[in-house]
Amino acid sequence: MSVEPIERVPAQGPGHGMLRFREPLTGYTILVGPPEADPGLWRQNMDGALEAYRRFGAEEALEYDKVIDGLSTSLFFVALDAGGRVVAGVRAEGPHKQVDEMRAVAGWAGLEGGPAFRRLVADQIPDGVIECKAGWAARDCEHRRALADWMARACVHAALLLGVRYTSAHSPEHALNLYRGSGANVAWWIPPSSYPDDRYRTFAIWWDMETYDSVATESQARLLDLELSQLTQNGLLPRIAWTPAQGSA
Template sequence: MKVEPIAFTPTEDPGSGMLRYRHADSGCTFLVGPPHADLALWRQCMDGALEVYRHYGSEDALEYDAVIDGRSTILFGIALDAEGRAVAGVRAEGPHQHVDTVHAVASWAGLPGDAAFRRMVADQIPDGVIECKAGWTVRDTPHRRELADWVARAIVHCASLLGVRYAVGVAPDHALKCYRSSGANVAWWIPATSYPDDRYRTVPIWWDMQTYRTVATESQTRLIDLEMAELTADGTRLPIVWARDEGSA
């Protein structure tokens, strides 16, 4: 697979080069696009993630300095509240051409189940795989639950917009219910590990765009459909495309 950028010139209007919709109940605006569509919003997304991860003492897992230039991120989602404050976000890497570039798989090297995890993702790559990371929500908002559910849906949106079949990642036990609500499968045959440290029991997860509806809750599925319709209603296309490289493995 390969990603080919389309010529794009962002304007001064925040998020003008991104797909968006507004959530009436929370008053939040949700946007999805590549980092270069709005570098200021991209930095707000990552700075928000850094603040949350730092609060829990797990900022090393974010790898902020390595990813802040945006080059490794193909899409990110960000939620802005009524005052324009970034209150949630997530980012996606890929589509991956080889299993060695999938960070989640690399993080499992030398651990029980590493061969099984590697084989699973390698088998998925011909149909398109992205890796979703750095999901976060602010802690001081009355809509934290709704925002967490949106982060889970945003992963499905990223995969759908990119036309890949799979999204992969890792998640701690306490987040599994949220991610499963949007269709995530848990790789139950791969032993959990302590990542990023001993406070967490973390397992590999993945979404299959052909079957996620059989796992997702009815409410999340309904919102995924409504939001995707709004994101694509005006025919705007994101300034990226990807094409399958038949030689990839």
């Protein structure tokens, strides 16, 4: 298996100024950058997420009106099909300096697991923590399962691109194995929340850049290595600098 070299998007076409690579299993083009790099793509990503969340009556969790200006988003990832259509995406916030900057904290506010979740985030902040949110894939696109696996890997890429040790997220119960496949840990000692409403059991999860590769499945670890090696070889991941020596052991 090989990965097309990652490069900067040429001036013509969408995503100028963003990073680009080809997802190995689907052939979709992946673009990565801050919202201001391509406001049109950013809006397409968020509009696609809104449509996807509305199908499940969970649009409240997206907080569309609060985040559409892009100011709270550090990076977003989108997958484009051969026709240039945005078919999937995910976004990242942070690095966070204070616990209450993390939106997921609100999901446990007032609940039994609220204090434990706050402690988890507080322990991570000194070594750097971001939050990945708003993952979605178009209902009618091909390779939806492979795209879900890619979005889980994007949570690792985001941490390395932003130079932090941890990515935090929250996951519905049915998706836990998906995220564990890319190296996520599940905070089983924190009682799940009912975020965004009582239909869901939502668990706190996180990726640790020191251990994710030992938790990930063999197939996901291999894809992560392929993608990250291309990022570093092409000099496009200058902040991929997390090592154990940077933080606490």
